[in-house]
Amino acid sequence: MSRDVEITARINGESVTKRVPARTSLADFLRYDLELTGTHVGCEHGVCGACTVRVDGDIVRGCLMLAAQIDGAEVETVEGLSASGELADLQAAFLERNALQCGFCTPGMLLAASELIATQPGAGRKEIRAFISGNYCRCTGYEAIVDAIETVIKQRNGGGAANG
Amino acid sequence: MADTPFLSFHDRPNSYIGRSVPRPNAKRLLHGRGVFVDDIKLPRMVHVYFVRSVHAHAKIGKIDASRAEAHPGVAAVVTGAQLAEYCKPWVGTLSHLEGMKSPPQRAMPIDRATWQGEPVVAVIAESRAVAEDAAELVEIDWEPLPAATDMKTALDADAPLVHPDLGDNLCWRGEVKSGDVDAVFKKAHRVVEETFVFARHTGVTLESRGIIADYDPSDGRMTVYHAGQAPHNMQAIFAEQIGMPEPDMRVISKDVGGAFGLKAHTYSDEVATVALARMLGRPVKFIADRLESFVSDIHARDHIVTGRMAISKDGKIEAFDIDDLTGIGPYSMFPRTSVIETYQILNLTGVQYVIPNYRARGAVVFQNKNMMCQYRAVGHPIATTVSEGLADLAADAAGLDPVEFRRRNLMADDSYPTKAASGLPLEGLSHHASLDKLLILMDYDGLRREQEARRRDGVYRGIGLASFIEITNPGPLFYGSGGARVSATDGCTIRLDPSGIITAAIGITEQGQGTETMIAQVAATAVGVPMDQVRVLTGDTDKSPYGGGVWGSRGAGIGGEATLQAGKALRGNILAVASAILQTEPAKLDIVDAKVVDMGTTTERISLADLAALAQFRTGDLPDDLQPELVVTRHFRVTGYPFVLSNGVQASHLEIDTNTGFITLLKHWVVEDCGTIINPQLVDEQVRGGVVQGLGGALYEHCIYSDEGQLLNGNMADYLVPMAAEMPDIVVGHVSTPTKTSELGAKGAGEAGTGGAPAAVLNAVNDALKPLGARVTAQPITPESVLRALGKL
Numbered sequence: 031m032s033r034d035v036e037i038t039a040r041i042n043g044e045s046v047t048k049r050v051p052a053r054t055s056l057a058d059f060l061r062y063d064l065e066l067t068g069t070h071v072g073c074e075h076g077v078c079g080a081c082t083v084r085v086d087g088d089i090v091r092g093c094l095m096l097a098a099q100i101d102g103a104e105v106e107t108v109e110g111l112s113a114s115g116e117l118a119d120l121q122a123a124f125l126e127r128n129a130l131q132c133g134f135c136t137p138g139m140l141l142a143a144s145e146l147i148a149t150q151p152g153a154g155r156k157e158i159r160a161f162i163s164g165n166y167c168r169c170t171g172y173e174a175i176v177d178a179i180e181t182v183i184k185q186r187n188g189g190g191a192a193n194g
Numbered sequence: 195m196a197d198t199p200f201l202s203f204h205d206r207p208n209s210y211i212g213r214s215v216p217r218p219n220a221k222r223l224l225h226g227r228g229v230f231v232d233d234i235k236l237p238r239m240v241h242v243y244f245v246r247s248v249h250a251h252a253k254i255g256k257i258d259a260s261r262a263e264a265h266p267g268v269a270a271v272v273t274g275a276q277l278a279e280y281c282k283p284w285v286g287t288l289s290h291l292e293g294m295k296s297p298p299q300r301a302m303p304i305d306r307a308t309w310q311g312e313p314v315v316a317v318i319a320e321s322r323a324v325a326e327d328a329a330e331l332v333e334i335d336w337e338p339l340p341a342a343t344d345m346k347t348a349l350d351a352d353a354p355l356v357h358p359d360l361g362d363n364l365c366w367r368g369e370v371k372s373g374d375v376d377a378v379f380k381k382a383h384r385v386v387e388e389t390f391v392f393a394r395h396t397g398v399t400l401e402s403r404g405i406i407a408d409y410d411p412s413d414g415r416m417t418v419y420h421a422g423q424a425p426h427n428m429q430a431i432f433a434e435q436i437g438m439p440e441p442d443m444r445v446i447s448k449d450v451g452g453a454f455g456l457k458a459h460t461y462s463d464e465v466a467t468v469a470l471a472r473m474l475g476r477p478v479k480f481i482a483d484r485l486e487s488f489v490s491d492i493h494a495r496d497h498i499v500t501g502r503m504a505i506s507k508d509g510k511i512e513a514f515d516i517d518d519l520t521g522i523g524p525y526s527m528f529p530r531t532s533v534i535e536t537y538q539i540l541n542l543t544g545v546q547y548v549i550p551n552y553r554a555r556g557a558v559v560f561q562n563k564n565m566m567c568q569y570r571a572v573g574h575p576i577a578t579t580v581s582e583g584l585a586d587l588a589a590d591a592a593g594l595d596p597v598e599f600r601r602r603n604l605m606a607d608d609s610y611p612t613k614a615a616s617g618l619p620l621e622g623l624s625h626h627a628s629l630d631k632l633l634i635l636m637d638y639d640g641l642r643r644e645q646e647a648r649r650r651d652g653v654y655r656g657i658g659l660a661s662f663i664e665i666t667n668p669g670p671l672f673y674g675s676g677g678a679r680v681s682a683t684d685g686c687t688i689r690l691d692p693s694g695i696i697t698a699a700i701g702i703t704e705q706g707q708g709t710e711t712m713i714a715q716v717a718a719t720a721v722g723v724p725m726d727q728v729r730v731l732t733g734d735t736d737k738s739p740y741g742g743g744v745w746g747s748r749g750a751g752i753g754g755e756a757t758l759q760a761g762k763a764l765r766g767n768i769l770a771v772a773s774a775i776l777q778t779e780p781a782k783l784d785i786v787d788a789k790v791v792d793m794g795t796t797t798e799r800i801s802l803a804d805l806a807a808l809a810q811f812r813t814g815d816l817p818d819d820l821q822p823e824l825v826v827t828r829h830f831r832v833t834g835y836p837f838v839l840s841n842g843v844q845a846s847h848l849e850i851d852t853n854t855g856f857i858t859l860l861k862h863w864v865v866e867d868c869g870t871i872i873n874p875q876l877v878d879e880q881v882r883g884g885v886v887q888g889l890g891g892a893l894y895e896h897c898i899y900s901d902e903g904q905l906l907n908g909n910m911a912d913y914l915v916p917m918a919a920e921m922p923d924i925v926v927g928h929v930s931t932p933t934k935t936s937e938l939g940a941k942g943a944g945e946a947g948t949g950g951a952p953a954a955v956l957n958a959v960n961d962a963l964k965p966l967g968a969r970v971t972a973q974p975i976t977p978e979s980v981l982r983a984l985g986k987l
Contacts, residue, residue, distance in 0.1 A: 068226020
């Protein structure tokens with residue numbers, strides 16, 4: 031048993047106030063309390079990256095953070111970042127390159143890719159591979175994902191040359 | 195209906211065959227709008243958590259659930275004995291596997307647990323967390339029993355018996371032979387021999403197994419939302435086990451987060467969930483957490499194979515003999531059994547080569563470990579590694595380059611149809627053409643020169659080749675013939691609605707491989723409409739025609755052909771209606787871009803939307819003797835062959851750090867022949883993803899058990915899977931030999947990568963180590979095993 035805590039946070043731009051058991055993880059809070067099921071849970075011990083979300087501008091593992099810790103914070107998930115259009119070019123590149131199969135890792139992968147592009151705008155394939163190594167994908171073998179991210183980096187840098 | 199001429203699909207104006215179109219259904223997934231089982235929430239839904247055996251083998255004594263039952267939020271606590279009233283046991287044998295035995299398995303055992311992780315008590319509560327809290331209050335008097343864990347000693351006279359009633363731990367023995375192996379080995383010019391070890395590993399689907407069973411006692415219907423691959427198969431199984439009429443059991447498998455064969459089987463916790471829903475009369479959800487997944491998802495591989503090859507003076511294979519042993523856990527998995535991996539190894543080893551004398555023997559034993567069953571590329575990685583590992587040894591013994599050895603021994607491209615040494619009928623393969631293409635793609639000679647130069651600097655790089663075959667488009671041979679309700683046929687129901695939209699419902703399912711896209715491409719091509727005017731329905735036993743789902747690389751070959759035939763039939767029916775409306779012969783009309791046109795032109799006579807609306811609403815404009823049939827169903831099953839083989843060849847290029855034992859994968863190449871390619875991008879990505887799963891088995895993945903049968907690394911941190919940084923870029927090329935068993939000509943491609951990659955890597959590692967006099971023969975090939983081979987540990 032655990033006691034409840036009240037949290038108020040901005041989730042995808044909306045203010046949310048909820049009482050949740052103190053032990054509730056951020057991922058479970060988003061999925062079950064707010065029904066933002068685009069954030070997935072793959073391992074629940076911080077390894078696979080499927081639950082990657084953004085808190086106050088940084089990507090975190092939703093399974094390793096407690097919902098109680100987001101009190102007063104700004105949280106962004108794949109739903110919000112899709113609606114705002116922030117992920118649009120990544121999503122288009124992933125679609126074009128078939129950089130997803132089952133799609134379970136995809137929301138977390140998109141958030142990781144988005145942070146990579148923001149923090150390492152000159153990243154090449156090696157840096158991309160290193161950065162997304164915290165996000166497991168069992169379907170694609172990663173190459174298509176690397177290609178898609180590389181394409182977006184080139185586009186944003188004004189190149190725009192597609193690659194295969 | 196009148197017979198209308200139909201151009202070859204390659205020549206159709208709207209042909210999507212051979213085009214890399216993106217997957218329309220991927221957009222939902224990219225926006226986080228997928229609906230996986232755990233995303234579904236139903237009114238009055240409760241959650242089940244299973245108390246699992248902590249012992250590999252133990253008697254279940256008294257179970258005291260009183261404290262758990264009294265815990266706030268708990269709906270019920272159910273033991274194996276209580277569940278038995280709602281759920282029949284099953285037996286994982288098939289009648290055509292002679293001599294096979296396996297005892298009845300219950301959803302939860304009553305008196306004895308036989309592996310660590312076996313579900314024993316179900317705790318059902320308002321949330322998963324509360325169920326887990328209450329589970330800690332369940333008290334079970336365990337009486338540990340001796341466990342049989344080592345497959346090598348499982349058949350010893352003093353081995354603990356997994357099931358005393360069976361008398362021994364033998365599940366099945368198989369043998370395949372042709373010619374006289376013993377006589378040839380006695381007088382062979384040269385013999386090479388090796389024992390290969392393949393570790394247990396597992397699928398690690400990123401979405402864990404999950405199920406929601408929703409029983410409505412008022413009408414006796416059950417709806418099951420299942421993270422699965424074969425909804426009709428599961429419909430039959432769930433209905434049978436809990437004693438319901440099959441049509442009242444609806445199974446829906448929509449978005450599935452990776453399956454790889456792992457989600458095609460009957461898991462005791464899933465059957466228990468369905469039975470609990472019936473017992474409680476309300477929806478019950480079970481989602482395996484990652485720790486449960488490792489001890490309850492099927493494991494695979496775990497084989498020890500000793501192989502011998504006799505070769506002639508001119509480097510030709512004269513005889514091939516293998517002996518295989520595997521341990522499959524305490525039961526054979528239902529209904530596909532746990533012996534098919536062995537069956538495949540016995541039948542597939544050496545199939546690439548001309549082998550005059552062949553013998554393969556295999557033993558399958560029970561043990562107190564998690565159950566094993568079919569996982570992507572069933573048996574292929576093992577058969578290919580044994581064949582290709584010995585081929586490289588034989589090449590070396592004969593003083594031949596591995597390429598030259600293969601040229602002398604691979605079956606000739608013009609020798610088909612023929613039979614393999616194991617008796618497998620072979621329809622049309624392209625080993626030599628594939629090898630030729632691969633050598634150019636990878637610049638084999640250039641890499642060899644580079645290898646030689648770098649060795650002088652103490653850099654050890656290796657090049658490994660692996661020719662392979664892949665069983666695809668299976669008929670009933672594996673399962674249906676042995677009594678399992680696993681469909682070898684698939685149907686497609688295709689219709690033209692008054693909106694002008696084509697809807698194709700199909701029995702195969704989608705787990706991300708692109709099923710819905712591929713079906714839409716074939717349907718659009720066959721009817722003559724733009725692809726965005728096709729909708730595809732899959733994965734719902736109430737809505738899709740009966741079918742086998744997706745396993746055994748059957749989706750494109752079987753589902754695609756059913757769709758092609760259904761689409762052609764619908765086109766014929768549409769043109770019959772059009773000819774009546776337009777007062778002309780059907781043969782003078784065609785359908786292009788969703789319009790009926792004069793044959794050979796793009797001049798619109800009537801749009802499909804107008805035609806369909808007329809046929810539905812203004813039927814007075816039609817002649818009295820015409821009943822428009824704008825819904826058509828066609829089925830397809832492979833005939834003339836038990837299955838259709840794909841083939842190909844892979845190459846691995848890697849570097850070994852001889853101080854640390856670390857292996858760096860530099861690049862990987864695949865040339866494969868899956869016949870007609872419907873969507874090149876989808877095929878290539880299946881191949882790449884498959885290769886990486888094979889690389890995982892070759893280098894990282896291993897379910898490590900203690901001698902007592904405890905899984906020691908059952909979590910994502912300790913069980914290694916391939917990550918982006920350590921994977922190479924993979925070059926994929928194709929040779930195309932369409933199968934003549936269908937008009938479409940498509941063979942499967944989903945397992946080729948996994949089947950061949952481990953062999954290519956093993957050969958590359960041994961090629962790198964050769965100048966140092968070291969060899970490895972066990973997978974995963976770890977830095978430790980490399981250092982041991984080098985004598986540094």
